[in-house]
Amino acid sequence: MNHIPVEQWKKYVEDELEPVERERCEAHLIVCDLCLEQYMQCLEQSEGLPLPDDEAAFAAAAMNRFDELCTSQERNAALTVLPAARRDARLPLLHHPFFHYAVAAVITLILMGSGVFQTITQQIAHIEPDSANAAEPADEPFSKIIMNHTLGMLDSIQPKRERGSTP
Known part of the structure; x- marks a missing residue:
């Protein structure tokens, strides 16, 4: 070069x-x-670079020159660029957070109305009938209680062959 x-x-x-x-x-x-x-x-x-003495006069002269060089269509296109950019900046409905919250709320209401949550709690009580009625010790952490219940539920779901016992 x-x-x-x-x-x-x-x-x-x-x-x-x-x-x-x-x-x-x-x-x-x-x-x-x-x-x-x-x-x-x-x-x-x-x-x-030389700076203008009167900035307002310089700006007016620049705008006059802009008007001389541009046709009315070009001028309108140049002046409408900013509002078009603002319109494009708006989020589409599927990407708006409010839409996601509304969908989650509707799904929750449908599941509650159909009784899915109640069925799940009854199944857990059916799997571990002793733990549903027995009071947990007060000194055991809540996270450990949840972990024990989760492990009990997973053990009941897992087939007996995979746990090592013979059918």
Whole structure:
């Protein structure tokens, strides 16, 4: 890749290049990081870009120039970009958290109304009739009580052959 010398970047910053050469330099800035670094150094060393004395007048002149260059369709398209982006930023219904909470609530109500939860608790009491009626010791941790009940339920589900006994 042929790099542009620093002297040419200085001329570019000071606007002393021909339009064709300026376009070549601008195209090269896009692809070359080393030349971009040199260009930035030349900008820092120069007197800098001229700032407008009256910013309001500068903004008005820029808007007038924008109006001259753009057709009405282009202007409308440029001005409607932001609202379109806001519309796209909205979450679809299936991804909205409220939708997920509503579905979970409906499923819970259906299971409660059909008696599934009551059947499950009756099955656990049927599997371990002694533990359902007996009071647990007060000094045993609750997590251990849950673990014992879970293990008892899993043992009743597991076939006897897998536990090592003969049929």
